[in-house]
Amino acid sequence: MDSIMDIRNLNLWYGDHKVLHDISVSLPKNQITALIGPSGCGKSTFLKTLNRMNDLVEGVKITGDVLYNGEDIYDPKLDVTWLRKHIGMVFQKPNPFPMSIYDNIAYGPRVHGITSKVKLDAIVEKSLKDAAIWTEVKDRLNKPALGLSGGQQQRICIARALAVEPDILLMDESTSALDPISTSKIEELALELKKKYTVIMVTHNMQQAVRISDYCAFFLLGDLIEFNKTEDMFSMPKDKRTEDYITGRSG
Amino acid sequence: MKNHSTGKNRSTRKELIEKGINGIFFLCGLVSVGFVLAISIHLVISGLPAIREIGLVDFLFGAKWLPTATTTEPAFGILPFIMTSIYGTAGAVILGVPLGILTAIFIAKVAPPAMASVMHTAVELLAGIPSVVYGLVGMIVLVPGIQRMFDLSSGATLLAAIVVLSIMILPLIINVSETALRAVPREYEEASLALGATELETFFKVSLPAARSGVAAAVVLGVGRAIGEAMAIIMVSGNVANMPSLLGSVRFMTTAIASEMSYAAAGSLQHQALFSIGLVLFLFIMMINVSLNVFVKGRREND
Known part of the structure; x- marks a missing residue:
């Protein structure tokens, strides 16, 4: 297993409240890793430490190491915009900007200095194709993205994240606000994406974890209880608490 | 039963x-x-x-306002007042709008909560200052300052009026823009930051465009306030019916009415013409309100 992120002894507090306890795990490259666990177990918080979106929370304190390709992302000298360019994120609720579809996708590349119309056109087309929504929107690129359905909006958000050519895509329950058909489209998309990207996703839906993830991390009350290949974890969980959760006896 | x-x-x-x-x-x-x-x-x-x-054309486009001339024919052209009102308002907008919007961004997005709350309160106090006080301070501080700076015989100029007006419209622009900026969903900003944009890029490329209809409404409200103001600018603008120039004394539509109404003989043409100026001003403000409604309606349709 080639790892792309190595987390060592990660602890996180919101004010006096300790949310993550001594997490150590290596996340594999070009695989889908699912983070599962009951609400409030810290899995979303953990996800947001990986691209430092937790920096935006008032009173957050973090100890331990988070290494991305061996580089400590909490090094004070590290440029956080560089980090977030390489580790993209798709949120729970589809959140396209109130702009045209084209401008949504071109936003990231423009921020990172690409101004050539030819280049932008190519990036927009490629990103929308990679997000499996090109055929649905190619004739309405100048229409507002907010006019699309929820599932389409979420794929626009994925395309927007892909447009800056990240290595890793973090997905924070990105299908929980969608209908089953849109959800299965995003799942297929995730399977397609892992050829080029590493996908780390938080999910509440254990069937989803089984369907698409290669590796699975089970969180409970801020502890990482178990990390294993998904098929192994679901066929023979090593920890009693994991077994209780995936069989529905707890959570 | x-x-x-x-x-x-x-x-x-x-x-x-x-x-x-x-x-x-x-x-x-x-x-x-x-x-x-x-x-x-x-x-x-x-x-x-x-x-x-x-005559409508002579009235609106006549460049001479000599309502009480006795040796020559009296003239009732209000073009100097109209142009002064437009120049003064435009100047106030050019100075006040960028300052107001940047302040709003600072208060709504950048400043730590304690500082934001202090600044917000200060802006509200600014809005509560009576316009005659603005005029008074302008007369004591600004007018002599401009006189010295440009070596003029009098500092009571269009420039002084523009500065006073731009300060007066600031609280309106700041408050309305701030409200619009605060209403921008946090999700938009998070999406931008997650793409590797800096906070500043996020505020200017996502938050401000998302709040644009509210900010536009703020500007229109500021224009309405500036064009309708009389008391503060009558004290600093010199009140002479010249065609407007930045360092010359000028008279606005509002100040023409306010200053001449007291001595125009009741029923005279001058007296009636002052009402006509009022009508023109009224039409200007109506147009501003209509455009405000268009903005507000546009905002509702965008949501």
């Missing part, structure tokens, strides 16, 4: 009270509508005769 009839009586009594109270609300509503109608009708009725006598 008896209970049943009591219940029936009570419901009719309640209904009567409801109707009565509704009637009172309706009358209250009528009062403000009535005032608007009465003022509009009065302005039109009293503003039209002078325009008819002077």
Whole structure:
């Protein structure tokens, strides 16, 4: 297993409240890793430490190491915009900007200095194709993205994240606000994406974890209880608490 | 049987009270509508005769305002006032809008909560200062300052009026823009930051465009405030009916009415022409309000 992120002894507090306890795990490259666990177990918080979106929370304190390709992302000298360019994120609720579809996708590349119309056109087309929504929107690129359905909006958000050519895509329950058909489209998309990207996703839906993830991390009350290949974890969980959760006896 | 009839009586009594109270609300509503109608009708009725006598073109585009001339023919051209009002308002917008919007971004997005709350309060206090006080401070501080800086015989100029107006419209622009910026969903900003944009890039490329209709409304409100102001600028603008120049004394539409109404002989053409200026000003402000409604409507449709 080639790892792309190595987390060592990660602890996180919101004010006096300790949310993550001594997490150590290596996340594999070009695989889908699912983070599962009951609400409030810290899995979303953990996800947001990986691209430092937790920096935006008032009173957050973090100890331990988070290494991305061996580089400590909490090094004070590290440029956080560089980090977030390489580790993209798709949120729970589809959140396209109130702009045209084209401008949504071109936003990231423009921020990172690409101004050539030819280049932008190519990036927009490629990103929308990679997000499996090109055929649905190619004739309405100048229409507002907010006019699309929820599932389409979420794929626009994925395309927007892909447009800056990240290595890793973090997905924070990105299908929980969608209908089953849109959800299965995003799942297929995730399977397609892992050829080029590493996908780390938080999910509440254990069937989803089984369907698409290669590796699975089970969180409970801020502890990482178990990390294993998904098929192994679901066929023979090593920890009693994991077994209780995936069989529905707890959570 | 008896209970049943009591219940029936009570419901009719309640209904009567409801109707009565509704009637009172309706009358209250009528009062403000009535005032608007009465003022509009009065302005039109009293503003039209002078325009008819002077001629619309001579009135609007005449460059000379000599209402009490005795040796020469009196002239009633209000172009200097119209141009001064437009220049003054435009100047106030050019100075006040960027300052106001940047302040709003700072308060709504950048400043730590404690500082934001102090600044917010300060801006509210600024809004509460009576316009005559603005005029007074402008007269004591600004006018002599401009006089010295540009070596003029008098510092009471269009420039002084523009500075005073731009400060007066600041609180309006800051407050309305701040509200619009705070209403921008946090998700938009998070999405931008997650793409590797800096906070500043996020505020200018996502937050501000997302709040644009609110900010546009703020600008229009500022224009309305600036064009309708009289008291503060009458004290700093010199009040001479010149065509506007930045360092010359000028007279606005509002200040023309305010300063001449007291000595114009009742019923004279000058007196009537002042009402006509009021009518023109009224039309300007109507146009501003219409455009404000268009913005607000546009905002609702965008949501």
